[in-house]
Amino acid sequence: MRLFFLFFVLLISAVQPAFAAATKTLLIVGDSLSAGYGLPQQQSWPVLLQQRLNEKKSPWRIQNASISGETSGGALARLPALLQQHQPTVVLIEIGGNDGLRGFPVPRLRQNLEQLIKLSQDAGATPVLMQIRIPPNYGPRYTEQFVGVYAEIAQKHQIKLWPFFMDKIAVQPELMQADGIHPNAKAQGIIRDLMLPYIEEM
Numbered sequence: 001m002r003l004f005f006l007f008f009v010l011l012i013s014a015v016q017p018a019f020a021a022a023t024k025t026l027l028i029v030g031d032s033l034s035a036g037y038g039l040p041q042q043q044s045w046p047v048l049l050q051q052r053l054n055e056k057k058s059p060w061r062i063q064n065a066s067i068s069g070e071t072s073g074g075a076l077a078r079l080p081a082l083l084q085q086h087q088p089t090v091v092l093i094e095i096g097g098n099d100g101l102r103g104f105p106v107p108r109l110r111q112n113l114e115q116l117i118k119l120s121q122d123a124g125a126t127p128v129l130m131q132i133r134i135p136p137n138y139g140p141r142y143t144e145q146f147v148g149v150y151a152e153i154a155q156k157h158q159i160k161l162w163p164f165f166m167d168k169i170a171v172q173p174e175l176m177q178a179d180g181i182h183p184n185a186k187a188q189g190i191i192r193d194l195m196l197p198y199i200e201e202m
Contacts, residue, residue, distance in 0.1 A: 030066035030094035045191040072112035091120040100134035
């Protein structure tokens, strides 16, 4: 009986690391669009996405480190500690919208995004870049340069570029908050469904 118990303990000890290794962490480094601005946290799309992943018994666990108002510079300052804390498998970089809204120089945005990618890779994580768009009222030249930098960086570093989830939301006023910038509660479930296939594909 004692030998059986010892064998059982050894078996559990061997299996537990395998289960732990199967868990994958997606770290979202984003702004208000991913932080659930203006909504209870439990209604934000990352929380809804985690619930759906749990239902599917997916190994993915989401760590949402998004902050409303965040810029690429702010994300860059925070990322080293986030990487050390969460040791993610994948880092989703959903950042830059506030840089654009504030008219920050595109070369500065490019440099910060490339540093976010490099830090993620150095930490053993796979970086994924999300396309970001801004309103056209900053002029066609700035807007074109801003939007184009994401595809250029993704191609240069050979990483995935996910489409901007707001493309299908912002054109529907009934899915937007009164400020016309942030998605409302109804939109969060739609964003979750848009994001789910990309997570499962990984």
